[in-house]
Amino acid sequence: MPDNYEIDNVDLKILSLLQHNAKKPYTEVAKQAFVSSGTVHVRMNKLEKMGVVKGASLDLNLNALGYSVGSFLGVFLSKSSLYEKVAEQLKKIPEITSIHYTTGNYSMFVRIYAKSTDHLKDILHDKIQKVDGIERTETFVILEETLSRSIELSA
DSSP: OOTTOOOOHHHHHHHHHHHHOTTSOHHHHHHHHTSOHHHHHHHHHHHHHHTSOOOOOOOOOGGGGTOOEEEEEEEEESSGGGHHHHHHHHTTOTTEEEEEEOSSSOSEEEEEEESSHHHHHHIIIIIGGGSTTEEEEEEEEOSOOOOOOOOOOOO
16 A cells, blocks of 8 residues: 555545444445445555554443443543553553543543442542552543534545
8 A cells, every 4th residue: 555545535435434334335335435345345444554444343332231320530640741651550441431631620531431320439449549640530420422423524
């Protein structure tokens, strides 16, 4: 693959179609993008090699799986230079679904899913608060998620 490969309108159309349904067969994507299924396959391989496509995943309803308490956690670090070390420790906690290095009041912002408020308390007390470098945290319980989406791509 050439180093100077640029994403064109065909790539954007393919990504847009698969973004809405990653299980959609390449033959169907090809019809909607007005290209061959081989073109879709080749383009997707190129986009993966470029790091544009990171893989495919399932969009789970965590509430249906018993994880009914979602929360965001603002994390204050004792020193911002500890971010990588703290992030590596937080990655080991399975209930944490995202970790962000941020500006503003918090050094980090973390998303957590728990089965109950007791479970959340245990995660905070027994796992997160024991990570070296975390000075303190502030928890925001999610009451409702109205929107969760990726950016709409247009060709």
